[in-house]
Amino acid sequence: xxxxxxxxxxxxxxxxxxxxxxxxxxxxxxxxxxxxxxxxxxxxxxxxxxxxxxxxxxxxxxxxxxxxxxxxxxxxxxxxxxxxxxxxxxxxxxxxxxxxxxxxxxxxxxxxxxxxxxxxxxxxxxxxxxxxxxxxxxxxxxxxxxxxxxxxxxxxxxxxxxxxxxxxxxxxxxxxxxxxxxxxxxxxxxxxxxxxxxxxxxxxxxxxxxxxxxxxxxxxxxxxxxxxxxxxxxxx
Amino acid sequence: xxxxxxxxxxxxxxxxxxxxxxxxxxxxxxxxxxxxxxxxxxxxxxxxxxxxxxxxxxxxxxxxxxxxxxxxxxxxxxxxxxxxxxxxxxxxxxxxxxxxxxxxxxxxxxxxxxxxxxxxxxxxxxxxxxxxxxxxxxxxxxxxxxxxxxxxxxxxxxxxxxxxxxxxxxxxxxxxxxxxxxxxxxxxxxxxxxxxxxxxxxxxxxxxxxxxxxxxxxxxxxxxxxxxxxxxxxxxxxxxxxxxxxxxxxxxxxxxxxxxxxxxxxxxxxxxxxxxxxxxxxxxxxxxxxxxxxxxxx
Numbered sequence: 177x178x179x180x181x182x183x184x185x186x187x188x189x190x191x192x193x194x195x196x197x198x199x200x201x202x203x204x205x206x207x208x209x210x211x212x213x214x215x216x217x218x219x220x221x222x223x224x225x226x227x228x229x230x231x232x233x234x235x236x237x238x239x240x241x242x243x244x245x246x247x248x249x250x251x252x253x254x255x256x257x258x259x260x261x262x263x264x265x266x267x268x269x270x271x272x273x274x275x276x277x278x279x280x281x282x283x284x285x286x287x288x289x290x291x292x293x294x295x296x297x298x299x300x301x302x303x304x305x306x307x308x309x310x311x312x313x314x315x316x317x318x319x320x321x322x323x324x325x326x327x328x329x330x331x332x333x334x335x336x337x338x339x340x341x342x343x344x345x346x347x348x349x350x351x352x353x354x355x356x357x358x359x360x361x362x363x364x365x366x367x368x369x370x371x372x373x374x375x376x377x378x379x380x381x382x383x384x385x386x387x388x389x390x391x392x393x394x395x396x397x398x399x400x401x402x403x404x405x406x407x408x409x410x411x412x
Numbered sequence: 413x414x415x416x417x418x419x420x421x422x423x424x425x426x427x428x429x430x431x432x433x434x435x436x437x438x439x440x441x442x443x444x445x446x447x448x449x450x451x452x453x454x455x456x457x458x459x460x461x462x463x464x465x466x467x468x469x470x471x472x473x474x475x476x477x478x479x480x481x482x483x484x485x486x487x488x489x490x491x492x493x494x495x496x497x498x499x500x501x502x503x504x505x506x507x508x509x510x511x512x513x514x515x516x517x518x519x520x521x522x523x524x525x526x527x528x529x530x531x532x533x534x535x536x537x538x539x540x541x542x543x544x545x546x547x548x549x550x551x552x553x554x555x556x557x558x559x560x561x562x563x564x565x566x567x568x569x570x571x572x573x574x575x576x577x578x579x580x581x582x583x584x585x586x587x588x589x590x591x592x593x594x595x596x597x598x599x600x601x602x603x604x605x606x607x608x609x610x611x612x613x614x615x616x617x618x619x620x621x622x623x624x625x626x627x628x629x630x631x632x633x634x635x636x637x638x639x640x641x642x643x644x645x646x647x648x649x650x651x652x653x654x655x656x657x658x659x660x661x662x663x664x665x666x667x668x669x670x671x672x673x674x675x676x677x678x679x680x681x682x683x684x685x686x687x688x689x690x691x692x693x694x695x696x697x698x699x700x701x702x703x704x705x706x707x708x709x710x
Contacts, residue, residue: 222684241683241697260697262682263667281699282664300699301664319664320702 187212191226192219200228203253208232222262227255230272247274250291263300266293269310282319285312288329294383301338304331307348313383323350323395324360332379334387345397351376353392364398413563414575414588415441416649416668417451418679420556420656420708426675431552433689437678438549438559439541440685444588445561448574449543450535452584452651453557454710457529463508463581465524466533467500470571472521476500479519486514496547501532508581523572528582530554530653535574555710558651560586567612577615579622582653587614588666588681591644617642621650632705635659639703647700649679657707664702671695677708 187207189199199217207215217238220226224243227236230253238246238255243262247255251270260278269288276284279297286302288310295303295312301319304312307326317335324340326348336354343360350363351372359365368390376389417437421430430453438449458464467476480493480502489505504511508527515522526533532554534547540561544550560575567573576584591597594616598608606619620641624634631652639662647666650657658679660668671678671686673695680686689695700706 219687221687222682241687243682243684260683278697279699281667301702320662 185212186214188216190218350395351392362401366394415444415561415681417559420677432550435550436688437685441561445563448537448562449540451559452533452576453554454530455554465502466526468523469498526578577618585618585650588647589645593643655709
C-alpha cells in the first residue's frame with residue numbers, strides 16, 4: 177500500500193527573477209490555500225521586508241542576506257534567515273519564530289509582542305527596544321541601548337552587552353552571560369532564582385544553545401522610575 | 413536619508429574594473445538618495461610637480477580647450493585638459509591655488525570640485541543611474557573610490573550641495589546623517605582663514621578633518637577628535653590618496669555594511685549594493701561598530 181502520509185508541499189521563490197511583491201503576496205494570500213507550508217527563498221540580496229506580515233503556520237527559509245524589516249510583524253510563521261539581517265528584523269512580531277543564522281543589525285525584535293527571535297551571531301544596537309512580550313535569544317553580543325524601555329518579555333544574551341543595557345526598563349527581564357559595559361537608568365542586577373534558571377534553560381533549549389543557565393546574570397527594573405518623586409530633583 | 417558606497421581594489425589588475433564594479437553599488441542606493449549623486453575616484457597620481465583639478469560648469473557651456481590655452485598663456489606652464497561635457501579634469505604644472513583664483517576671476521561659472529595628485533571628482537543633481545551614465549562612471553580606473561547618493565534633508569539640492577565634499581588636496585568625505593552643530597564648527601574654523609563654499613552640514617565636517625590633517629594629525633587621530641567636536645548622526649566615508657576610512661557615530665543610526673575579500677573592500681549603506689560583487693558569498697561581512705575607526709590602505 178502506498179504511503180498515505182502527505183509530503184509537505186514546498187514552493188521556491190528566486191528574488192533574482194521573482195519580485196518581492198510576488199513572494200509576500202503568495203505568503204499572505206495563497207500559500208495556505210495551495211496547501212504549501214514550506215517556502216524557500218533564494219537570492220534575497222539584501223531586499224527589504226522579506227516575509228513580513230505573515231499570518232499563517234508557514235515554514236519559510238531565506239537563503240542569503242536580507243535588508244530592513246525582515247519577518248516584521250510575524251504571526252504564527254517560522255522564518256529562518258540563512259544569512260545576516262538588516263535593521264528591524266522581526267520588529268513587532270506577534271507570535272511564531274524568527275531565526276537569524278548570521279548577525280542582525282540595529283533594533284532587532286523592536287517592539288515585538290510575542291513569539292521567539294533567535295539570533296545566532298551578534299545583534300547591533302537597540303536590540304529588543306520597547307519589547308512588549310516576545311522572547312529574544314542572542315547567541316553573540318548585543319550593542320548599546322538594548323532593551324531600552326522594554327515592557328514585557330525576556331532577552332537572553334549569551335555574549336556581552338554594550339552601554340545602557342535595559343535603560344528605563346519596565347517588566348521585561350534580561351539575562352546576560354558575558355560582560356555588561358554599563359546598565360541604563362533604573363536597570364539593576366538581581367539574584368538568579370530557580371525560576372530564572374529554568375526560564376533561561378527553556379529559552380536556550382528553544383534556541384538550540386547549550387550554555388549553563390547558572391552562568392547568566394539577571395537584569396531587571398529597580399522600578400524607581402515608575403512613580404514621580406517630588407524630592408528626586410529630577411536627576412535620573 | 414542618503415546612500416554611501418566605497419570600493420578599494422587590492423590587486424593592480426583590477427583597477428580597470430573599479431568603475432564597472434561600482435556603478436551597480438551606486439545605482440543600488442538610489443532609493444536612499446534619488447536627488448543627487450557623486451563620486452571621487454583615486455587614479456594613478458600625476459607627477460609631484462603637477463596637480464589635477466576637477467572642474468564643473470553646470471548648465472554653462474565652457475570652451476575647455478580655450479580655457480586651457482588662456483591658463484597656459486597666464487602661467488607659462490603646460491596645461492592638459494580632459495573634458496566630458498560640463499566636466500573637465502585639468503592637469504597643471506602651475507600652483508593649483510593660483511589656478512583656482514584665476515578661474516574664479518576669469519571663468520566664474522566653473523567650480524573647482526577637487527584638487528590633488530590622484531583625485532578626480534564628479535557630482536551633479538539627478539538620479540544616480542543618469543549621473544553614472546552622464547560621466548561614464550563604468551569606465552573609471554583607479555585604486556579606490558568614494559561615492560554618494562543624496563536625499564537632501566537640511567540644505568538645497570544643487571551640485572555644490574551634492575557629495576563628496578573636498579578640502580585641501582586629495583581628501584574627500586561623504587556623509588549619511590545630519591549634524592546638529594555645523595554652524596558652531598564653522599564659527600571655529602572661519603577665524604582660522606578656512607573658507608566655506610556652502611551652508612551644508614557635511615562641508616563643516618569635511619573642513620574640520622582637513623584642518624586637523626594640516627595641523628599634523630593623521631586621519632585616524634583627526635576622526636577620533638571629531639567624536640567630541642561633531643554632534644549629530646553620521647556614517648562618514650572618507651578618502652585620501654592612500655586610504656579609505658569609515659566611521660559611525662556612537663548611536664549608529666545610519667547603517668553601513670563592509671564586505672572584504674582578498675581582492676577588494678566594498679562598503680555600502682546596505683547589503684543590497686554589495687550583492688552583485690564577485691565572490692561576495694565568500695566575503696567577510698560586518699557592520700562597523702559605533703565610534704570605531706576602520707581604514708584600508710591601497
